[in-house]
Amino acid sequence: ILEFFTISYSIQFLRIFEDPSLILVESSFLNKLINIFSINDENIAIFISILFLFLIIISSLSRLINIWLNSRLSALIGSDFSCEVYKRTLHQPYQFHINRNSSEIINTATNEINNSIGIIQLSLQFFSAIFLISSIIIGMFTINIRLAIMIFVIFGSCYLLIGKFVKERLTRNSRFVTQARERQVKSLQEGLGAIRDVLLDGSQETFINLYENDDRPMRKRQYENNFFAGFPKLALEAIVLILFASIGIINYFLDFNNLDILPLLGSFALASQ
Secondary structure (H helix, E strand, C coil): CHHHHHHHHHHHHHHCCCCCHHHHHHCHHHHHHHHHCCCCHHHHHHHHHHHHHHHHHHHHHHHHHHHHHHHHHHHHHHHHHHHHHHHHHHCCCHHHHHHCCHHHHHHHHHHHHHHHHHHHHHHHHHHHHHHHHHHHHHHHHHHCHHHHHHHHHHHHHHHHHHHHHHHHHHHHHHHHHHHHHHHHHHHHHHHHHCHHHHHHHCCHHHHHHHHHHHHHHHHHHHHHHHHHHHHHHHHHHHHHHHHHHHHHHCCCCCCCCHHHHHHHHHHHHHHHC
8 A cells, every 4th residue: 555655646746846736736635635734835845745755764664564574474484394394303213214314304404494484485575565566556557557558568578588587597506506405414424424434544535525516516506596586686677777768768659748757757667666
């Protein structure tokens, strides 16, 4: 709701710098507020600016609270998972422990649980974002439905293409990282667990090579994943700038007049961001 009002009234905020009298004509809600607070014509611009600032602050605080709650819930669920994994493992029969590699269990109880927490947190953010983007799109439609549809189609197409490319790389790299981490834990256990024999026969280099053979490729996949995680945002930001620069150039073909083009682009740039 806050995002809807922020997007809807951003164009009113931008228009007051061109002609404050337009606000009285276009927004009945703002007219009621102006009458309630007995704002005179000279102070309309200040009043709209303060109102918009208030919306931005409250909207930003709501986002921060949402992130905090999602992170907290994810951590609590992750704690339940981690404790349950350890509990169930200790209650397994002896035959289970003989047939199961302990490095796999340790990796699951530590690294994989952390990954699960991340997935839960991202899932919660995803569902929150569904409501958020719905409000933003509705707000954009109330401003200019034709431009909103055009931007939605362009952004949606770009997002799907970028997402498909990034997802394939992330999935492939993540599988490799998981397998390499399991082999590393196994190498550490074998090397440190038999440290006396390692020192006696001087086989340190063997275990070091095993560890390095997995470590360097794993780190490479990890920094690739970090890059691809941030890539879509940067790519879409560039698309935003290109799109709005293009709209500014071809605004005559879109039947915008010169008075409306700057506030319109400003409000849609905020919505796109």
